[in-house]
Amino acid sequence: MTRAPETDRSASTLVRVAQTQEGKGVGSSALRPDGTLKVTGEFAYSSDLWIDGMVWATTVRSPLAAARIRSIDTSKALALDGVHAVLTHEDVPGVKTYGMKIADQPVLAIDQVRYQGEAVALVAADDPETARRAAELVAVDYEPMAPVTDSERALEVGTRSIHDGSNLVRHVKIRHGDMARARAAAEVVVSGDYEVGMQDPAFLGPESGLAVPDPDGGVELYVSSQWLHKDLEQIAPCLALPVDKVRLTMAGVGGAFGGREDLSVHVHACMLALRLGKPVKMMYNRYESFFGHVHRHPAKMRFEHGATRDGKLVYVKARLVLDGGAYTSTSPVVIANASYFVAGAYEVPHAEIDGLAVYSNNPPCGAMRGFGAVQSAYGCESNMDKLARELGMDPLELRLKNAMTTGTILPTGQAVDGPAPVRELLESLRERPMPAAEAIRDSRTLPGGVGNTTRGEGIRRGVGYAVGVKAIGYSGGVDDISTARVTLSITAGDPVVSIHTAAAECGQGITTVQSQIATTELGVTRVVVLPADTRIGDAGSASASRMTWMSSGAVQGACRRIAREVLSRAEQATGRSAAGLALRGDAIIDAGSGAAVASIAEVVGADTVTEVYEYHHRPTEGIDPERGQGNAHIAFAFCAHRAVVDVDVDLGLVRVVELAVAQDVGKAMNPLAVEGQIEGGSAQGLGLALMEEIVVDERGRVRNPSFTDYLIPTILDVPPMPITMFEFPHPDSPYGLNGVGEPPTLSSTPAILNALRDATGLDLPRVPVRPDDIALRTALLS
Numbered sequence: 001m002t003r004a005p006e007t008d009r010s011a012s013t014l015v016r017v018a019q020t021q022e023g024k025g026v027g028s029s030a031l032r033p034d035g036t037l038k039v040t041g042e043f044a045y046s047s048d049l050w051i052d053g054m055v056w057a058t059t060v061r062s063p064l065a066a067a068r069i070r071s072i073d074t075s076k077a078l079a080l081d082g083v084h085a086v087l088t089h090e091d092v093p094g095v096k097t098y099g100m101k102i103a104d105q106p107v108l109a110i111d112q113v114r115y116q117g118e119a120v121a122l123v124a125a126d127d128p129e130t131a132r133r134a135a136e137l138v139a140v141d142y143e144p145m146a147p148v149t150d151s152e153r154a155l156e157v158g159t160r161s162i163h164d165g166s167n168l169v170r171h172v173k174i175r176h177g178d179m180a181r182a183r184a185a186a187e188v189v190v191s192g193d194y195e196v197g198m199q200d201p202a203f204l205g206p207e208s209g210l211a212v213p214d215p216d217g218g219v220e221l222y223v224s225s226q227w228l229h230k231d232l233e234q235i236a237p238c239l240a241l242p243v244d245k246v247r248l249t250m251a252g253v254g255g256a257f258g259g260r261e262d263l264s265v266h267v268h269a270c271m272l273a274l275r276l277g278k279p280v281k282m283m284y285n286r287y288e289s290f291f292g293h294v295h296r297h298p299a300k301m302r303f304e305h306g307a308t309r310d311g312k313l314v315y316v317k318a319r320l321v322l323d324g325g326a327y328t329s330t331s332p333v334v335i336a337n338a339s340y341f342v343a344g345a346y347e348v349p350h351a352e353i354d355g356l357a358v359y360s361n362n363p364p365c366g367a368m369r370g371f372g373a374v375q376s377a378y379g380c381e382s383n384m385d386k387l388a389r390e391l392g393m394d395p396l397e398l399r400l401k402n403a404m405t406t407g408t409i410l411p412t413g414q415a416v417d418g419p420a421p422v423r424e425l426l427e428s429l430r431e432r433p434m435p436a437a438e439a440i441r442d443s444r445t446l447p448g449g450v451g452n453t454t455r456g457e458g459i460r461r462g463v464g465y466a467v468g469v470k471a472i473g474y475s476g477g478v479d480d481i482s483t484a485r486v487t488l489s490i491t492a493g494d495p496v497v498s499i500h501t502a503a504a505e506c507g508q509g510i511t512t513v514q515s516q517i518a519t520t521e522l523g524v525t526r527v528v529v530l531p532a533d534t535r536i537g538d539a540g541s542a543s544a545s546r547m548t549w550m551s552s553g554a555v556q557g558a559c560r561r562i563a564r565e566v567l568s569r570a571e572q573a574t575g576r577s578a579a580g581l582a583l584r585g586d587a588i589i590d591a592g593s594g595a596a597v598a599s600i601a602e603v604v605g606a607d608t609v610t611e612v613y614e615y616h617h618r619p620t621e622g623i624d625p626e627r628g629q630g631n632a633h634i635a636f637a638f639c640a641h642r643a644v645v646d647v648d649v650d651l652g653l654v655r656v657v658e659l660a661v662a663q664d665v666g667k668a669m670n671p672l673a674v675e676g677q678i679e680g681g682s683a684q685g686l687g688l689a690l691m692e693e694i695v696v697d698e699r700g701r702v703r704n705p706s707f708t709d710y711l712i713p714t715i716l717d718v719p720p721m722p723i724t725m726f727e728f729p730h731p732d733s734p735y736g737l738n739g740v741g742e743p744p745t746l747s748s749t750p751a752i753l754n755a756l757r758d759a760t761g762l763d764l765p766r767v768p769v770r771p772d773d774i775a776l777r778t779a780l781l782s
Contacts, residue, residue: 025520026735029672032512046224046251047208047283054210054279055084057265057272058131060121060138061291062113065149065361065700067142069111072121077134082126084276086138092271094240100230100262100366104163105327107238107267113142114162114326115363116701117291124272124280147361147700151300151323154358162326162359169324169357170332172339174628176411177350182315186306190387194303194379195766197693198323199296199684201368202712205254207264207292208283211273218245219270224253226260226504227541232534238267239274243534246270250532256506257684258367259293261541262329290705294329294366295694297322297357299338299375303383311393313402315350316411318342320376322357322365329366331357336476338372339628343411344380345422345469345638346402351411353628361700367543369684370745373470378767381466381750385757395754396465400426404469413629416636418738419728422467425640425662428724429465435644435658435720447646448653449716458650461657462759467640468746471633472739473546477622480546480634482615483537484514484554488522488562488600489608495586495600497559498528503551504542505532508741509673513548514555516669517734521559522566523583524600537614545637545739548669550615552734557613565611569603618732635730639663639743641682641751647759649778652771654690656717656752662724666738671725677741679721685748687713693768 037043074086089096089108096110097103109120121138125131148154154167161167209223218241225231228248236243253260265282272280284292304317320338324331339355370377388395403422409415443450447459474480485500497518505511515527532539540550563583570588571578574597582591588598623630644657661678668674684692691711695703704710729736749767756764762777 024516026516026669027667028516029670032509044252045205045254046222047205049208049210049222049251049281051210051212051279054281055124055126055276056128056131057122057124057269057280057282058128058135059119059268059288060123060135060140061288062109062116062118062120064113064142064144065116066145066147067113068145069109069113070141070143073139074121076137076139077123080130080134080137082130083134084124085272086134087122087271087275088120091275092238093274095237098234098238098263098267099328100330101332102328115361117363118326119268122268122272124276149360149362149696149698149700151298151321151358151360154360155356162361167359169328169359170335172336172355172628173626174339174351174353174411176413176629177315179315179350179352182306182350186314187309188387188390189304189306190383190390191302191304192383192386193765194301194382196299196375196378197766197768198298198365198696199368199688199692200290200694200710201255201257201259201293201295202692202710203255203257203259206284206286206289209251209265209269210279210281211269212279213273213277216245218247219273221246221248221266221270222251223248223266224251224260226256226506226543228502228504228532228534229538230541231263231266234263235266235270239270248534250504253504253506256542257369258371258543261367261543262294264292286707287705290702290710291363294364294368296368297324297331297334297365297372297375301375301379303379305383305387307387307391311391311398311401313346313348316343316348317352318379320355322372322375323360323362324357325360325362325364327364329364331366334366334372337471338376340412340471340632341373341469342376342380344377344384345404345467347404347408348411353411362696363694363702369681370470370742371544373468373746374749377466377468377746378750381747382753382765385464385754396426396430399465399467412623412632414631414633418635418730418732419664420636420638421664421726421728422638424726425638425664426465426467428662429640429642429660432642432660432722444716445655447648447655448651449655452651452653454648454651454653459646459648460759462645462647462755462757464643464751464754464756464758465640466747466750466754467638468743469636469638470742470746472635472637473544473549473617475620475632477620480540480550480617482539482550482554483612484551484558485536485610485612486518486555486558486562487608487610488524488566488604490601490604490606493601494526495524495604496526496528497522497524498530499555500530500536501551501554502532502534502536502539503547506542508542508547508677509670510542510547510551512673513552513669517552517555518559521556522563523585523587525586545742548737549733549739550617552669552737553615554613556734557615558611561611561613562609565609566600566603570598573603574598635732635738637664637739637743639747641747643751643755645752645755645759647756647774649760649774652773652775654756654769656686656719658722659686659719659748659751660722661744662726663740663743664726664728664738665740666730666733667727667736668725669735669737674725674740675723678723678744681741681744682721682748683713683718685745686718686752688767689749689752690768
């Protein structure tokens with residue numbers, strides 16, 4: 001990894017649950033203490049939860065994508081020895097539907113099913129095998145309907161509506177500048193149609209949770225999640241309980257990537273626990289997991305770019321259609337996010353953008369890393385290379401010529417007022433040496449890798465560039481919030497800081513960051529990070545690359561209040577002005593000389609100092625519905641990739657030789673964790689480019705719900721990823737940090753595709769690219 005500009009780094013640590021640790025401050029880096037546990041299989045995930053007396057639950061799911069339910073017969077299942085309960089929609093205690101944005105998804109199917117795998121009934125039994133056998137005995141009489149599985153057809157007049165009314169979830173219109181004048185000024189116009197397949201979050205830990213009934217009539221739920229308070233907001237009405245009777249605690253999360261924003265086992269486990277008065281554990285197997293969470297929206301897109309002969313962009317016109325599947329989930333904001341960034345990281349004075357999200361009988365789609373901007377970045381960056389070919393320009397030079405800067409006006413009319421180092425990112429990639437050809441080639445260095453048959457004939461090398469931009473944090477007028485409670489106390493003569501938030505630790509390292517902030521702000525080396533739960537105020541979702549920004553603001557704010565209180569007490573104890581004192585290394589020092597004047601333990605004594613801080617980012621506003629104009633965002637993040645690929649054009653096999661990355665991170669709070677985020681996001685982009693797709697047939701059936709048939713990159717597929725990490729501090733964020741988790745996923749996919757196009761000369765309009773997309777088309781061209 002290369003950093004620019006260079007900064008000093010030292011060591012820090014991470015805790016997942018309540019644990020005292022020796023910490024280092026912001027900007028430090030160290031191995032995570034949960035790392036060894038995870039690679040040895042000792043880490044406690046939510047699927048490892050266990051309590052005496054618990055029963056096991058499973059779900060009866062629809063085999064059809066569209067059908068009316070005539071009847072449900074549970075008698076045979078209930079008669080099976082060891083079965084405690086079988087529940088249907090009639091047993092839902094409260095509101096029968098839930099949803100992230102619109103409560104349109106049934107807790108259990110009521111009168112019809114709208115996608116294959118929809119939950120129809122619940123079974124609780126003594127053990128998992130009995131529960132599964134009972135589920136097979138639940139007899140559901142379906143009346144099949146013709147499913148609507150094509151997103152374009154879903155919009156046609158006369159097509160059956162998935163819900164009452166239109167199949168249109170949302171139409172986002174953005175009109176910027178004067179398109180009539182722009183068309184007249186454009187000397188070169190290129191257009192292209194592009195598609196993105198349905199990608200799965202593919203997290204390794206299946207959905208699971210443990211619900212424990214309380215004597216007060218409430219319920220405790222231990223569950224892996226991305227947003228505990230949004231879960232609570234949806235669960236309580238379905239259980240007909242006040243929110244203070246439903247308590248959620250974060251259990252070990254085995255990855256998320258957006259797929260844990262929506263509910264899965266949550267209401268089901270709680271319903272059964274309340275009905276039986278017993279703890280209930282639910283854990284999906286891998287097959288069920290593919291039906292139990294949302295996927296990335298498949299997209300059909302048309303892009304048109306107009307430019308002058310010398311390569312200056314004049315306008316962009318685009319139409320995006322995203323298939324949201326059977327229920328709303330987060331489709332309204334995913335299509336908005338996709339539409340916001342159609343123009344990419346470029347100066348584009350005129351724009352006409354139409355983004356449409358639709359219902360279908362395909363599996364529900366919602367949040368996934370990149371949140372709509374992945375789809376539009378793929379279309380934009382693909383069409384930019386097409387424009388470069390038409391102009392006879394180097395694709396990198398075209399990007400540099402039109403690179404966004406601070407002050408650029410977006411198609412939504414908002415000026416970019418933070419760092420926008422697009423040129424710096426691209427130039428750093430241009431300056432990086434190209435990887436050398438392999439001196440000795442073996443199967444690991446050939447296209448297709450060890451499992452394929454190429455012997456090196458017909459191999460062509462290609463190079464491709466792409467850059468991505470997306471908003472950080474909640475946009476469109478949402479009041480983003482994060483709350484932290486920080487307590488300073490003295491234990492065995494030493495100061496100890498405890499931090500309590502509801503921030504979801506999904507593997508991104510937010511627990512580490514909280515500890516680092518406490519050490520930086522209070523100088524205390526022993527920090528306890530308490531388990532995340534709903535007994536503290538909302539921390540928002542681990543999504544939109546917002547968690548580090550927002551939780552850092554909350555923890556920093558609480559710590560600074562404590563620091564002021566401790567220094568005020570020190571002023572009284574020492575007679576020195578608080579303005580001249582500072583906290584460092586468990587001591588109170590003279591800020592000028594660095595000499596210790598007292599210890600924190602002496603000043604605090606037997607007291608505890610507790611502060612709660614509620615952090616909000618600056619206000620944003622929604623875009624207007626007719627022209628899509630408005631200051632919708634708080635910040636922007638940028639990432640660029642250069643992909644080098646080898647392609648066997650006869651067999652259609654591909655090897656990504658190198659995937660170089662340049663990203664602005666604002667401030668690397670923990671550089672090692674930041675590297676992991678960049679590498680992980682890039683690997684997911686590679687998966688989307690070459691292998692990852694949920695295949696749904698014309699009847700709405702998922703054909704590959706397993707990791708045998710749904711392929712994800714392995715260590716043999718992931719190439720070297722040299723990273724250039726820029727730190728341009730953002731003026732509005734704590735420590736100048738910026739979100740880092742999603743941007744690498746935007747630019748990695750189109751960079752690889754642009755490299756494939758460079759190697760083959762093919763259009764390759766759809767991802768993921770399959771071998772026959774290359775081999776058959778190459779044969780036709782020859």
